[in-house]
Amino acid sequence: MRITFLGTGTSQGVPVIACDCEVCTSVDPQDKRLRTSILVEGGGKVIVIDSGPDFRYQMLRMGVKHLDAVVLTHEHKDHIAGLDDIRAFNYRxxxxxxxxxxxxxxxxxxxxxxxxxxxxxxxxxxxxxxxxIDKNTPFDIGGLHFVPIEVLHYRLPILGFRIGSFTYLTDVKTISDAEKEKIKGTQTLVVNALQREHHISHLTLDEAIAFAKEIGAEQTYFTHISHRLGRHAHVSRELPEGIHLAYDGLQLEIEGE
Structure with missing residues (x-):
């Protein structure tokens, strides 16, 4: 299975409109973040998790010619606003x-x-x-087996997904012990790390690091990143071994369990 990060930014993306901070004015391509989404290729299928406002450009940028399904984590605009652009795949x-x-x-x-x-x-x-999707019932798309994982985005229950040895969580603030059990044994974890300061509905950098250590995946990648977190290169040097900042265009090859 191949995972491609189509976007790793928060709801405003990075750079933020009219912002002249050091992150938004950075020339480093890894500091340019579209709204959060991933492309999953495996089991004979091509699937997008979340179709945010940048969906059209993400499809063009990655040269996606075929799409089998869209899986949605929740209904906030930065995760669904690009759904209209599936028309191109309908036609093709x-x-x-x-x-x-x-x-x-x-x-x-x-x-x-x-x-x-x-x-x-x-x-x-x-x-x-x-x-x-029933939050308590796994489902299959082609040869890929999805296990829904419920997390809280402040007070809003939303879904992440485990696909084999890979777990994808975005917009997490809290997660129950019962849902954590579904993640045990994950080899590759993706979870949000918005910023350093406290936030009501997203994990901070320190909270995300603590969560990654608790889960104990071999490799963890942070996504849904705000310009407030800092420059990609600078933050990456602070992270513990096995924990990384994801960036737009990053591809992971995930082996089966």
Whole structure:
């Protein structure tokens, strides 16, 4: 299985509009972060987890020619706003695209993209097949087995996913012991590390490091990163062995269990 980080930035991306801090003005490509999303290739399928506002550019930048499914963690705009651009794959593949989400997230999609679900459909709108995720029930997409992991984004329950030896968590602030049990044995962990200062709905850098050490994966990568965290090169030098900052375009090859 191959994982590609399509975006590793927080809801505003990096650089932030009108900001002249040292991160936003950096010329280092690793300090340029689109909204958080990953591409999963394996089991004969190509899958995106979260289709944020940068989805169109992410597909173009990585040269994605085929997409089988979109899996959504939650309904915030920085994770769903680009869903309209699946139209290109509808046209190219001549079929509707599978979209996996909880019932609550589907309600959000029907509110934000009401025209997709209207009884009388305008020509050329996105075509989707909705699949309902039950937080307690694993599901398969092709040869890939997804185990939902519920975390709290402040008070909002959202989902991360374990796929074999790989676990992907974004927008985490807290997680129950029962859900942590699902992560045990993970070899590669991805989790959010927003900034150094306390935040109500995201792990800080120190909290993310502590969580990574608790889980004990062989390799951990931080994502959903704010410009407030600091320059990629500077922060990377501070991190313990086996813990890294992800960056846009980073690819990981994940071996089976």
């Amino acid at each position: 593949q001549q079929q509707a695209l599978d979209v996996y989400a909880t019932e609550r997230v589907q309600t959000g999609l029907k509110r934000e993209f009401h025209y997709i679900f209207a009884e009388e459909k305008y020509p050329g709108i996105p075509r989707v097949n909705l699949h309902t």
